[in-house]
Amino acid sequence: METKPSSSNFIKNIVIQDLESGKHKEIITRFPPEPNGYLHIGHAKSIVLNFELADEFKGKTNLRFDDTNPTKEDTEYVESIKEDVKWLGFDWDELYFASDYFEEMYNWAVHLIKKGKAYVCDLSAEEIREYRGTLTRPGKESPYRNRPVEENLQLFEEMRAGKHKDGEKVLRAKIDMASPNLNMRDPVLYRIVHASHHNTGDKWCIYPMYDYAHPLEDAIEGVTHSICTLEFEDHRPLYDWIIQECETESQPKQIEFARLNLTNTVMSKRKLKQLVDENVVDGWDDPRMPTIAGLRRKGCTPEAIRNFCREIGVAKSYSVVDAQMLEHFIREDLNAKAPRTMAILKPLKVVITNYPEDQLEMLEAENNPDDEAMGTRQISFSREIYIEEEDFMENPPKKYFRLFPGNEVRLKHAYFITCNEVIKDENDNVVELHCTYDPETKSGTGFTGRKVKGTLHWVDAKNAIPAEFRLYEPLILDEDSEGEHFLEQINPNSLEVLKGYVEPNMKEAKPQDKFQFFRHGYFNVDTKYTMKDQLVFNRIVSLKSSFKIGK
Ligand code: ATP
Numbered sequence: 171m172e173t174k175p176s177s178s179n180f181i182k183n184i185v186i187q188d189l190e191s192g193k194h195k196e197i198i199t200r201f202p203p204e205p206n207g208y209l210h211i212g213h214a215k216s217i218v219l220n221f222e223l224a225d226e227f228k229g230k231t232n233l234r235f236d237d238t239n240p241t242k243e244d245t246e247y248v249e250s251i252k253e254d255v256k257w258l259g260f261d262w263d264e265l266y267f268a269s270d271y272f273e274e275m276y277n278w279a280v281h282l283i284k285k286g287k288a289y290v291c292d293l294s295a296e297e298i299r300e301y302r303g304t305l306t307r308p309g310k311e312s313p314y315r316n317r318p319v320e321e322n323l324q325l326f327e328e329m330r331a332g333k334h335k336d337g338e339k340v341l342r343a344k345i346d347m348a349s350p351n352l353n354m355r356d357p358v359l360y361r362i363v364h365a366s367h368h369n370t371g372d373k374w375c376i377y378p379m380y381d382y383a384h385p386l387e388d389a390i391e392g393v394t395h396s397i398c399t400l401e402f403e404d405h406r407p408l409y410d411w412i413i414q415e416c417e418t419e420s421q422p423k424q425i426e427f428a429r430l431n432l433t434n435t436v437m438s439k440r441k442l443k444q445l446v447d448e449n450v451v452d453g454w455d456d457p458r459m460p461t462i463a464g465l466r467r468k469g470c471t472p473e474a475i476r477n478f479c480r481e482i483g484v485a486k487s488y489s490v491v492d493a494q495m496l497e498h499f500i501r502e503d504l505n506a507k508a509p510r511t512m513a514i515l516k517p518l519k520v521v522i523t524n525y526p527e528d529q530l531e532m533l534e535a536e537n538n539p540d541d542e543a544m545g546t547r548q549i550s551f552s553r554e555i556y557i558e559e560e561d562f563m564e565n566p567p568k569k570y571f572r573l574f575p576g577n578e579v580r581l582k583h584a585y586f587i588t589c590n591e592v593i594k595d596e597n598d599n600v601v602e603l604h605c606t607y608d609p610e611t612k613s614g615t616g617f618t619g620r621k622v623k624g625t626l627h628w629v630d631a632k633n634a635i636p637a638e639f640r641l642y643e644p645l646i647l648d649e650d651s652e653g654e655h656f657l658e659q660i661n662p663n664s665l666e667v668l669k670g671y672v673e674p675n676m677k678e679a680k681p682q683d684k685f686q687f688f689r690h691g692y693f694n695v696d697t698k699y700t701m702k703d704q705l706v707f708n709r710i711v712s713l714k715s716s717f718k719i720g721k
């Protein structure tokens with residue numbers, strides 16, 4: 171893998187301090203997704219941060235499924251998450267499931283009850299909310315708050331045994347109903363959910379809440395630095411309370427950083443699932459999705475994502491990153507890797523009237539002018555070719571250097587041609603051009619007789635392979651689309667499908683092969699729609715962007 175990031179950040183500084191002071195001999199981080207959807211580029215930020223931090227200090231990183239919510243989770247998501255983490259280039263040290271700790275978590279809850287630090291409460295969810303109070307109004311104590319320990323133990327056991335219905339009872343921590351921090355006003359630790367779990371099946375009908383489960387998961391695994399996003403900052407006192415009152419052997423610390431937000435997309439599994447369920451997109455791996463699977467299918471490389479995550483860095487303040495910055499890293503990576511080739515997205519036929527009818531010649535072209543090692547290829551040329559519809563104008567404005575009647579242009583890797591005649595259909599649409607070529611001007615022969623200003627790409631009509639091209643625009647029109655109304659902001663033109671042609675030698679192209687199409691940008695062979703006789707390309711990015719790093 172590439173060289174390690176050297177830039178410093180506040181989390182790294184904490185780690186350095188903890189190692190220098192001897193607080194920890196080795197650091198352990200974790201990436202803890204809930205398997206309730208596919209990973210997105212925001213998760214990539216967390217993955218890169220956790221894995222590279224541990225790596226830099228010779229520590230460990232575990233992949234842990236935070237699967238404490240049976241109704242939303244699924245093994246499909248577990249599998250996709252594993253695949254995505256690997257594809258991003260990371261190897262976890264251990265693979266854990268929070269649901270494997272349900273028994274230990276239960277025992278700790280019993281421990282809390284015995285200490286008088288937890289109680290079974292019969293208030294409904296709505297009543298609990300009412301009793302909690304607000305930032306300006308203190309909470310009210312539950313009438314069940316002072317239940318005797320024995321009764322709590324018995325009721326909690328009954329909850330586990332399935333004697334009560336969903337919502338009838340909860341287990342709550344007994345902390346402080348007057349705390350200025352709402353999270354500390356007797357938070358719920360366990361709820362009753364009669365539902366099958368993807369891992370534990372029907373073994374349990376009580377499930378721990380995130381705020382209770384997460385610190386214990388970290389403690390069980392010996393995690394030293396539990397890195398999470400800023401929304402959990404106000405939950406940290408509860409995290410510390412759980413660790414302290416459960417008297418766990420290891421004492422993990424929670425550290426928060428700002429989550430990644432990108433322009434013109436949504437970044438939450440819940441919202442992304444809505445886009446999938448409502449068929450706004452073509453599945454979790456739709457190339458317009460900010461999911462890792464979508465970015466992969468579109469043609470983005472793991473190197474580009476890693477470099478992007480390093481560049482955006484780690485901070486404590488909220489910001490929205492311009493999606494063009496990710497594109498910058500994709501271009502940078504593919505510029506070095508993707509062979510150049512020609513594709514015609516909107517074909518216009520050109521007949522070269524002075525080229526012999528049955529002649530076919532092979533022209534040599536380099537695959538990457540910046541990198542000789544990428545070799546050359548042979549492109550066939552004959553009497554009929556396709557050029558791009560937009561490369562011809564019958565009545566051009568000044569400074570138009572492409573093809574128009576009477577003008578001469580260069581065909582990339584081939585000859586100069588001059589347009590002599592425009593053929594139209596009954597509706598006055600241009601359907602064909604008649605041109606002549608000059609054999610003297612063959613590319614690579616050192617012809618210097620005269621210069622032309624325009625260079626067009628083309629494909630040989632006889633041998634070109636038909637292909638479909640899928641061009642993408644941002645899915646969401648609103649730049650900062652973290653609101654709830656994202657479904658009203660869907661861009662109706664986020665996908666454009668074109669039918670054209672690619673060079674004959676592309677018949678060997680396989681799904682996930684990436685190319686730079688002259689003037690059109692970088693394209694990836696689609697994994698889903700490419701068939702034996704049907705090549706489908708996704709545009710990854712166009713060639714140019716106005717975006718500059720450090721702008
Ligand atoms: P979502 O709302 O998309 O489901 P989440 O935070 O609930 O996000 P988890 O599966 O719980 O998703 O997240 C796993 C890890 O990824 C957590 O540590 C979380 O902090 C981190 N993470 C999630 N979204 C982002 C983001 N946009 N930027 C950085 N880290 C993120």
Ligand code: MG
Nearest residue numbers: 204206439440
């Ligand atoms: Mg979540």
